[in-house]
Structures are given as C-alpha cells and as structure tokens.
Amino acid sequence: MTLETAQSPAQSSWTTAAILIGRLIFAAVFLMAVVFKFADIGATAGYIAAAGFPFPLFLAWCAALLEVVLVLCFLTGAFFSWAALVAAAYVLFLGFAFHGPSHWAANQAEFGFFVDHFTFVAGLLFAAAHGPGRVLALRLGSMS
Template identity: 35%
Template sequence: MNTTNANTTTLPLLSRLLMATIFLFSGLGKIAAPAATIGYIASTGLPFPTLGLIGAIAVELGGGLLLVAGLQTRATALVLAGFSLVTGLIFHHAIADQNQLIHLLKNIAMAGGLLQIAAYGAGSLSLDARLGARLVRRTA
C-alpha cells in the first residue's frame, strides 16, 4: 500500500476510532454511575443535572457510534468538538489545579482533532463514502 492510499483509507478510519473511544467510554461510564455524574453536574450549579446526564450520554454514545461508523461524520465531529470545548470550560476551568488543567487541555486537543475530521471528512472506509457512492451511481 502506498502512502497516499493509506492516508485516504486507513488513517481517517484510525483517527475516527481513536477519537470515538473516549466518548464511548465516557458515555458508558455515565450509564454505569449516573448518580456520580448527576452529583458532579449539580456541583457546578448547572440546572437540571438529570437532563444534563441524559444529554451527555446521548452526545457521547451517539456521537461516538456515528464516528466509528463514519456516518454524518462532519456534522458529528463539529457537535463533538463543541461539546468538548463547552464541557472542558464548564467542568475543568480550575486551571490552578494541574489535574484540571490537563483535562481542559485534553478537551481542547480533542476539539482540534475533531475539527480535522470535520474539515477532511470520514475517508473512504466509512458509511459516508459508501452512501455517497450509491447516491452518485443513482443520479448518473
């Protein structure tokens, strides 16, 4: 396989899988310990922590699964980038605490990677590519 082929097939798939991993694990963790997440959300003073939990699970699991599949990838990546920035600023803004600073920087870096996915798309090993090819064949 030449470098160009790997860049257009394997690397986009790998980047989607790696970026999806944190969202899938985080969403599953929230399902496993909802009370802890509700308490953490409530501790920030945000209203409706139970709704926040449900929304976070939906975004993390739904977005993670869409990234893995490569379906609606650009829009999903934009939503997850925004989610990463907003949650980083809300939950990890105490940057005098080195642990919180690291978490904030992690969220910022994740948003950067997701913006790359939004800019360049899912790649050829994705449902976006497969469905796009079908649409092109139907209209031709």
C-alpha cells in the first residue's frame, strides 16, 4: 500500500493544496527573478561580469530563458521532476558563485544568503522526488 492510497480524504485535500501552493511558490520565485532580469538585463549582466564570468550579457539571457522554462514547468507540472532537479542545480550554482565563501569576509550577510540557497535546494529536491501531485499537472516527462 502506498502512502497515497493510505491517506484519508482530509489528508489528501491538504496535501493536494500544499503541493499546489509549493508549485506556485517555486514558480513565483523564478518569475520574480526573470521579471527583474527582463526589466534591466544590463544590470544582470553587470552583476554576472562582477562575479568574473565571461560573456555576461549572453549568460544573463540564458539565465532569463532558463527561468522562464522553469516557471512554465512549475505552473503546468510538465517535466516537473526534471525541472526541479535543474532548478536545484542552478540554485546551488548561484549560491556558490554569488554568495559563496569568497564573499563572506567582505560581508557576513552573504553567509546567510548562501545558506538560504540550501533550504531552497532542499525543497526543490523534495519536490523532484515526489512530483507535481495529481491535480493540475501535465504528466509530460515524468520520471516514474
């Protein structure tokens, strides 16, 4: 018997709501990021250049496009687990690249920003393992 079949109707309702709310939160976080990028792609490129990466404008556009795809996957449930894994890797990369140990000496708040990325990664990994839920989810690219 799986956990899904062992749930009471009340448990099923709240877990369905929790999954949908979680998907909306993931989508909202990446949507905010992409809106800021589109609002001033030059500023994003400057931030990328300041971190020492080559081709900052190209990378800014790549990040924006990735974030649009992630938003669509989180909202629709299509390729959900794959998108959550890609998002986890992306967020982990961002944590190290822009808030990692080399930034802590200059600003102690950077350590907090760094740690926050790991809590987000944990949620994304959990979501990847459990999928988009049964409601309002396209079953394209399912890992199971």
